Amino acid sequence: MNGRRVAWLGTALVVAGIALIGAGALVPPAVGGSARPGWAATGMMGGGWAGSGVMGGGWAGPASAPGPGQAGFVAGTQANPRVVQIVATPQLRFVPDVVTIQAGETITFEVTSMGPVAHEFMVGPAADVAADKAGTPEIADLGMMRTGSLTYTFTGPGPFSFACHAPGHFEAGMSGTIVVQ
Numbered sequence: 368m369n370g371r372r373v374a375w376l377g378t379a380l381v382v383a384g385i386a387l388i389g390a391g392a393l394v395p396p397a398v399g400g401s402a403r404p405g406w407a408a409t410g411m412m413g414g415g416w417a418g419s420g421v422m423g424g425g426w427a428g429p430a431s432a433p434g435p436g437q438a439g440f441v442a443g444t445q446a447n448p449r450v451v452q453i454v455a456t457p458q459l460r461f462v463p464d465v466v467t468i469q470a471g472e473t474i475t476f477e478v479t480s481m482g483p484v485a486h487e488f489m490v491g492p493a494a495d496v497a498a499d500k501a502g503t504p505e506i507a508d509l510g511m512m513r514t515g516s517l518t519y520t521f522t523g524p525g526p527f528s529f530a531c532h533a534p535g536h537f538e539a540g541m542s543g544t545i546v547v548q
């Protein structure tokens with residue numbers, strides 16, 4: 368093999384390498400596009416939300432007021448609670464399942480039961496929520512496709528959590544965490 372031929376081969380390898388990098392760059396969007404199997408599985412919602420145009424091409428979850436650390440954050444007060452929207456899914460999950468608050472904030476949770484399963488939404492001290500303790504604030508009956516709201520003031524350092532105590536749901540993992548900043 369002469370020097371000229373080696374040089375040509377080197378160029379060809381570089382071109383092939385660039386082509387492979389280019390192909391690799393196409394992979395992440397493809398993965399991202401399939402990263403919401405849960406939403407696709409709800410079926411009945413997919414077309415409606417995407418078609419509303421408000422959310423753009425894909426639905427990333429419920430829209431809430433900015434939280435701590437996000438631009439535009441305003442701490443919720445009893446006179447003016449901060450709204451946090453949560454979806455309860457047929458897969459027995461809350462979306463989101465982690466809500467970050469500032470200590471002492473008053474939050475109005477707007478919880479929507481999306482799909483053909485009824486849920487509950489209880490929020491408060493984590494031990495009370497886990498035990499389904501009587502008197503712990505809750506939206507007791509969230510029928511399918513219904514939205515209910517509950518306003519709660521997070522006094523003290525916590526820990527706080529939220530959960531659904533419809534039969535079997537909490538045991539299946541239907542709970543979420545309040546992170547106090």
Ligand SMILES: [Cu+2]
Pocket residue numbers: 455459485486487531532533536541
């Ligand atoms: Cu539930």
